[in-house]
Amino acid sequence: MDARRSRTARLGLPVVGLCCCLGVFSGCSGSSSSGGREGSTTQAAQAAVPKALTATEDLQDGYLKVIRDVLPSVVQIQARNDLGSGVVYDDQGHLVTNAHVVGDEKTFRVTIANREDEVTARLVSSYPQQDLAVLKLDDMPAGLKAATLGDSAKVEVGQIVLAMGSPLGLSSSVTQGIVSATGRTVTEGSDNGGTGATIANMVQTSAAINPGNSGGALVNLDGRVIGIPTLAATDPGLGDSAAPGIGFAIPASTVRTIADQIIKDGRVTDSGRAALGITARTVVNDDYQAAGVAVVKVQTGGAADKAGLAPGDIITRLGDTDITTITSLSEALAADRPGERTKVTYTRNGSEKTVDVTLGEQ
Numbered sequence: 008m009d010a011r012r013s014r015t016a017r018l019g020l021p022v023v024g025l026c027c028c029l030g031v032f033s034g035c036s037g038s039s040s041s042g043g044r045e046g047s048t049t050q051a052a053q054a055a056v057p058k059a060l061t062a063t064e065d066l067q068d069g070y071l072k073v074i075r076d077v078l079p080s081v082v083q084i085q086a087r088n089d090l091g092s093g094v095v096y097d098d099q100g101h102l103v104t105n106a107h108v109v110g111d112e113k114t115f116r117v118t119i120a121n122r123e124d125e126v127t128a129r130l131v132s133s134y135p136q137q138d139l140a141v142l143k144l145d146d147m148p149a150g151l152k153a154a155t156l157g158d159s160a161k162v163e164v165g166q167i168v169l170a171m172g173s174p175l176g177l178s179s180s181v182t183q184g185i186v187s188a189t190g191r192t193v194t195e196g197s198d199n200g201g202t203g204a205t206i207a208n209m210v211q212t213s214a215a216i217n218p219g220n221s222g223g224a225l226v227n228l229d230g231r232v233i234g235i236p237t238l239a240a241t242d243p244g245l246g247d248s249a250a251p252g253i254g255f256a257i258p259a260s261t262v263r264t265i266a267d268q269i270i271k272d273g274r275v276t277d278s279g280r281a282a283l284g285i286t287a288r289t290v291v292n293d294d295y296q297a298a299g300v301a302v303v304k305v306q307t308g309g310a311a312d313k314a315g316l317a318p319g320d321i322i323t324r325l326g327d328t329d330i331t332t333i334t335s336l337s338e339a340l341a342a343d344r345p346g347e348r349t350k351v352t353y354t355r356n357g358s359e360k361t362v363d364v365t366l367g368e369q
Contacts, residue, residue, distance in 0.1 A: 069228050073169060074181055076230045080154035081223055083118040083173040084108055084128070084142070089200060092172030092223030093117070093142065094154050094232060096266055100144035102128060103266050104222030105237055105257075106135040107195070107202050109142070119148055120179040132269045135202040136278065136369060137261060138195060138237055141269040154224060157231030159258035162189055162210055170214035170236050170254070172223025184214030184252070186233075192338045193255050195238055205337035209255040210234040216254030225256040233259050281343040282369040283316075283351075284309020289332045290321055297331040299323045299354070310367040314351065323359075324352035340366070 080095045084104055091108030095101075102117070109115070109130055116125045126148055133140035144151075166186045174180050188211040197203035212225060216236045225234040234256030242250040268275050284306035292298040299321040305312045316322075322330050326349040328339040343349060345368035352361045 078120045085116040086112040100147040102142040138204040156259040157233040159260035172220040174217035182215040187211040207341035213252040280369040281366040314364040
């Protein structure tokens with residue numbers, strides 16, 4: 008499935024509960040011939056309706072509280088040719104956003120939620136391999152506050168989430184959905200300013216993610232940022248237009264790991280991403296179908312070099328995963344860690360071979 012940058016779910020449960028109760032009450036009172044029974048049913052109705060209304064009001068109040076708490080941590084970022092969102096990371100004025108939002112720019116105009124005035128931010132460092140970047144505000148304006156990041160390990164399918172950002176330039180917009188899946192490995196397209204990054208452990212959500220949402224906040228009902236909205240799935244059958252209700256966010260754990268390194272050292276010093284240490288390209292078979300990854304160059308001292316791989320070898324399997332394209336190799340490596348041992352199956356001069364490899368670090 009390709010992915011690129013890019014209905015609000017209806018608050019159905021309390022309303023459905025209320026409608027069901029009203030239907031039962033109507034049926035009961037219409038068929039009852041006993042005054043006592045009718046009175047009992049009416050009392051039950053009177054008791055149930057306030058409960059349903061209270062549940063709806065409680066949920067709405069929860070949404071409103073989260074929005075009030077988190078929107079002051081979400082900003083709009085304007086680069087020369089692109090528009091995106093960002094999240095206030097700390098009290099020193101650092102912002103985290105997507106690398107594809109900043110592109111090659113160094114200076115940005117930042118608009119604060121519910122305010123028209125702009126402030127300036129400058130790039131600290133960008134890490135396209137995980138599509139993340141850190142900016143720093145020249146001044147920390149009043150009204151901004153650092154977001155609270157959640158624990159990615161506690162994110163569960165079915166959780167209600169809100170996506171906050173500036174889709175299509177509409178600042179301080181909020182959409183609602185659920186966590187649809189966790190642990191997704193997704194490769195971003197390299198067109199339209201995308202980085203081509205392969206990102207592991209992404210949070211899939213039904214909350215709408217549109218162009219301009221990138222770099223904003225995916226928030227749970229505790230007001231914690233559990234991810235940075237980054238991609239919306241595209242459907243080739245619809246002319247590569249966005250597939251409704253399928254979006255992806257970089258998990259908070261990855262955001263924290265990358266941002267902390269950039270703030271401390273000015274760059275990423277420990278990617279935590281496995282690598283073979285090769286330059287390679289996709290090869291096709293006689294039917295013009297992708298059939299493997301040909302090694303073009305081997306990094307001296309890298310994992311592939313130490314395992315004896317050489318230019319011209321065609322990798323067809325990594326561990327238990329079939330490899331047909333560069334993308335499939337990147338996704339397989341994203342599931343591993345530096346230092347792990349695995350097997351690489353490859354062909355050399357028409358003969359299939361298998362070798363043990365200790366993975367290096369990207």
